[in-house]
Amino acid sequence: xxxxxxxxxxxxxxxxxxxxxxxxxxxxxxxxxxxxxxxxxxxxxxxxxxxxxxxxxxxxxxxxxxxxxxxxxxxxxxxxxxxxxxxxxxxxxxxxxxxxxxxxxxxxxxxxxxxxxxxxxxxxxxxxxxxxxxxxxxxxxxxxxxxxxxxxxxxxxxxxxxxxxxxxxxxxxxxxxxxxxxxxxxxxxxxxxxxxxxxxxxxxxxxxxxxxxxxxxxxxxxxxxxxxxxxxxxxxxxxx
Amino acid sequence: xxxxxxxxxxxxxxxxxxxxxxxxxxxxxxxxxxxxxxxxxxxxxxxxxxxxxxxxxxxxxxxxxxxxxxxxxxxxxxxxxxxxxxxxxxxxxxxxxxxxxxxxxxxxxxxxxxxxxxxxxxxxxxxxxxxxxxxxxxxxxxxxxxxxxxxxxxxxxxxxxxxxxxxxxxxxxxxxxxxxxxxxxxxxxxxxxxxxxxxxxxxxxxxxxxxxxxxxxxxxxxxxxxxxxxxxxxxxxxxx
DNA sequence: TCAATTCAACCTGTCCGACAGGTTTTATCG
DNA sequence: CGATAAAACCTGTCGGACAGGTTGAATTGA
Numbered sequence: 084x085x086x087x088x089x090x091x092x093x094x095x096x097x098x099x100x101x102x103x104x105x106x107x108x109x110x111x112x113x114x115x116x117x118x119x120x121x122x123x124x125x126x127x128x129x130x131x132x133x134x135x136x137x138x139x140x141x142x143x144x145x146x147x148x149x150x151x152x153x154x155x156x157x158x159x160x161x162x163x164x165x166x167x168x169x170x171x172x173x174x175x176x177x178x179x180x181x182x183x184x185x186x187x188x189x190x191x192x193x194x195x196x197x198x199x200x201x202x203x204x205x206x207x208x209x210x211x212x213x214x215x216x217x218x219x220x221x222x223x224x225x226x227x228x229x230x231x232x233x234x235x236x237x238x239x240x241x242x243x244x245x246x247x248x249x250x251x252x253x254x255x256x257x258x259x260x261x262x263x264x265x266x267x268x269x270x271x272x273x274x275x276x277x278x279x280x281x282x283x284x285x286x287x288x289x290x291x292x293x294x295x296x297x298x299x300x301x302x303x304x305x306x307x308x309x310x311x312x313x314x315x316x317x318x319x320x321x322x323x
Numbered sequence: 324x325x326x327x328x329x330x331x332x333x334x335x336x337x338x339x340x341x342x343x344x345x346x347x348x349x350x351x352x353x354x355x356x357x358x359x360x361x362x363x364x365x366x367x368x369x370x371x372x373x374x375x376x377x378x379x380x381x382x383x384x385x386x387x388x389x390x391x392x393x394x395x396x397x398x399x400x401x402x403x404x405x406x407x408x409x410x411x412x413x414x415x416x417x418x419x420x421x422x423x424x425x426x427x428x429x430x431x432x433x434x435x436x437x438x439x440x441x442x443x444x445x446x447x448x449x450x451x452x453x454x455x456x457x458x459x460x461x462x463x464x465x466x467x468x469x470x471x472x473x474x475x476x477x478x479x480x481x482x483x484x485x486x487x488x489x490x491x492x493x494x495x496x497x498x499x500x501x502x503x504x505x506x507x508x509x510x511x512x513x514x515x516x517x518x519x520x521x522x523x524x525x526x527x528x529x530x531x532x533x534x535x536x537x538x539x540x541x542x543x544x545x546x547x548x549x550x551x552x553x554x555x556x557x558x559x560x561x562x563x
Numbered sequence: 564t565c566a567a568t569t570c571a572a573c574c575t576g577t578c579c580g581a582c583a584g585g586t587t588t589t590a591t592c593g
Numbered sequence: 594c595g596a597t598a599a600a601a602c603c604t605g606t607c608g609g610a611c612a613g614g615t616t617g618a619a620t621t622g623a
Contacts, residue, residue: 098605100384108412112419124574135607137377140575141384144340148385149409151416156575157614165422169389169409172348176391177490179352182405187489190438198434249427250417255495338576364603375578380604396604397585567622574615580608587602593595 099134103142106132108151111162122152122160148172165250167257175261185266185317188259193310195255196240200302202247204294211246216291218242223284226277232284233267239287243294270313273320283312339374343382346372348391351402362392362400388412405490407497415501425506425557428499433550435495436480440542442487444534451486456531458482463524466517472524473507479527483534510553513560523552 107122116122125143129136147154150166177183207215218239225231237260244256274280286309293301347362356362363371368379387394390406417423447455458479465471477500484496514520526549533541 100605104388108416108419111416117420118422126574137380137606137608140377141381143575144381145385145388148344149389149412151412154575155614157573157616159574159615162420165413165417169413172389172391173405173409173494174491176348176351177405179348179355180357180402182358183490187491190442190489191491191495194434194438198430202430249430250423251414251427251431254413255431340576366603377577377579383604394604395585397587397602399586399603565623567620569618569620571618572616574613576612576614578610578612582607583605585602585604587600589598589600591596591598593597 099132099138100141100145103128103132103134103139104145107142107146116162118162118164120162122162124159165254167254167260170254170258171261174258178262185262186314188262188266189310189314189317192256192259193307193314195252196243196310197303197306199244199247199249199252199256200290200294200306201299202249202252203243204297204299204302206248207246207294207297211242212291212295215239215242215246215294216288219284219287219291222287223281226280226284229268229271232271233264236267236287237263239291246294266317269320270316273316275319279316283309286312339372339378340381340385343368343372343374343379344385347382347386356402358402358404360402362402364399405494407494407500410494410498411501414498418502425502426554428502428506429550429554429557432496432499433547433554435492436483436550437543437546439484439487439489439492439496440530440534440546441539442489442492443483444537444539444542446488447486447534447537451482452531452535455479455482455486455534456528459524459527459531462527463521466520466524469508469511472511473504476507476527477503479531483530486534506557509560510556513556515559519556523549526552 106128110116110122114120123131125136125139128139132139143152143154143160146152147160147163149169150163153161153163155161174183174188178185178188203211203215218235221235222232222239225235241253241256241260244253247253271280274283286305290302290305290309293305346368350356350362354360365376365379365383369376372379383392383394383400386392387400387403389409390403392400393403394400414423414428418425418428443451443455458475461475462472462479465475481493481496481500484493487493511520514523526545530542530545530549533545
C-alpha cells in the first residue's frame with residue numbers, strides 16, 4: 084500500500100510543506116494509526132512525495148510542535164497522545180497580542196468548568212475524588228506559600244477535568260494553565276484579607292466534597308460561585 | 324534592543340528548534356507585537372541565535388502551522404490573527420486516532436454553544452442577528468440540497484459564536500467544524516423523516532429569533548434542545 | 564539450538580551552500 | 594519631485610555532509 088493517500092492535496096496551500104503535512108495526517112488516518120505507532124522515515128516520505136528532505140522535516144517539525152506526533156533522535160516519528168501544548172501556545176499568543184483579554188478567558192473557563200464539575204460528580208472514581216480533595220486541602224495546608232497554593236489550585240481544576248472523562252475538557256482546561264499562572268497571583272493578592280483567601284480555599288474543599296458525594300448540582304454551583312468571586316477579586320484589582 | 328529576550332530558554336526542549344520557537348514568541352511578547360507586525364528575517368534570527376537557517380526555518384514553519392504567524396514568500400513573517408486552524412488539526416487528530424469520540428465532541432459543543440447562544444442574545448448587533456436568521460432560513464430554503472443545508476448550519480453556529488464577542492468561543496466552535504462536516508450527513512440521514520428534518524430547521528429559526536429578540540434564556544434552551552435531539556438522532560444511527 | 568554480542572544499516576539533528584523567484588528599498592533619471 | 598530602474602533583501606526548495614543515536618540482523622560462543 085502506498086504511504087500516502089489519494090487526496091493528499093487536501094492541505095495544499097501552494098507550498099510543499101502543507102502538502103507534506105496533509106500527506107502525513109492522511110497516512111495516519113488511512114492506516115488507522117494510534118498513539119505510539121510509527122510513521123515512515125523522512126527519507127521514505129521524501130522519495131514518496133518527490134520533495135526534499137527539508138520539506139518533510141519542516142512538516143514533521145510542525146506536527147511535532149502541535150503535538151500530533153513525537154520526534155526522537157535516531158528513532159522514527161510516532162503518533163502522539165493528545166496534549167494541550169498546541170492550544171496553550173495559541174491561547175497565550177492571543178493574550179499576549181491583545182486579541183484575548185482575561186475576562187474572556189474567565190468566561191470560557193467558567194463555562195467549561197461548570198460542566199467538568201457536573202460530570203466529575205457523576206463519573207469520578209473514588210481515587211480521583213480523593214486526589215481532588217487532596218489538592219483542595221493542600222491549598223489550605225500551604226496557605227503561606229502562594230506558589231504552592233497556586234499549583235494545587237491548578238492541579239485541582241485539571242484533575243476535575245480529568246474526572247469528567249472527556250479529554251477535550253482536559254485539553255481546554257490545561258490550555259489555560261499558562262495564562263492562569265500569570266494572573267493567579269494578582270487574584271490572590273487582590274483579595275482584601277486572609278479571611279477572604281481562606282474563604283476561597285473553603286469553596287474548593289466544599290466543591291471537592293460535592294464531587295466526592297456525587298452531587299452534580301452542588302458541584303456545578305460551587306464552581307460558578309468560585310469563578311464569580313474570582314472575577315470580582317480581579318475586577319477589584321483593576322483587571323477589566 | 325536585542326532581538327531575543329533573556330529567558331529564551333523557556334521553551335528549550337533539548338533541541339535547537341524549540342529554543343528558536345521560544346525566542347520568537349518571546350520577541351513577540353517583549354516588543355508587544357500585534358497582528359500584522361513584522362518579525363525579524365530568518366537570516367537575522369539565525370545570526371542572533373547562532374543556529375543555522377534550517378533551524379530558524381523549522382521554528383517559523385511550526386509557528387505558521389499553528390497560525391501564530393503568517394509566512395509569505397519574499398516578505399517577512401508577520402504576527403497572525405487568531406485562528407482555529409491549529410485547534411482543528413488537534414481535534415481531528417484526536418478523533419482519527421480514536422482518542423476522542425463523537426459523543427465527547429457533542430458534549431463540548433453543547434456546553435460551549437449554550438453559552439454562545441446566551442451571550443449572542445445579549446450582545447449581538449442587529450446586523451449579526453440578521454445574518455444568523457439568514458443562515459437559519461437558508462437551511463429551509465435549500466432543504467433539498469443537503470450540502471448547502473450543512474454549510475448554512477455550520478455558518479449559523481459560527482456566527483452565533485462570533486456574536487458572543489469572545490474570540491475563544493469562536494475558535495472552539497470553529498475547531499469542531501472539520502469533524503462536524505464528517506458527522507453531519509449521518510445526523511441528517513438518520514432523521515426518520517423529512518418532517519423531523521424540517522423540525523430541526525425550525526429550531527434553528529426559533530433560536531435565531533430568540534437571539535434577535537434578545538432573549539438569552541430561550542436561546543440557551545433552544546440550543547440545548549437542538550443538541551439533545553441531534554445526539555438522539557446520532558444515537559439512532561448507531562453512533563455511540 | 565539458543566542466547567548474547569557485535570556490527571552494519573538506518574535514522575534524526577544540525578550545518579552549509581546554492582539558486583529561483585518574489586519584495587522592498589535605494590538610487591537614478593526625466 | 595515623481596516615476597522608474599537597479600540593487601539588496603527575503604523566502605522556498607534543493608542537495609549534500611556529518612555527528613551521534615537506534616535497530617535489527619549476523620555472528621559468535623555456550
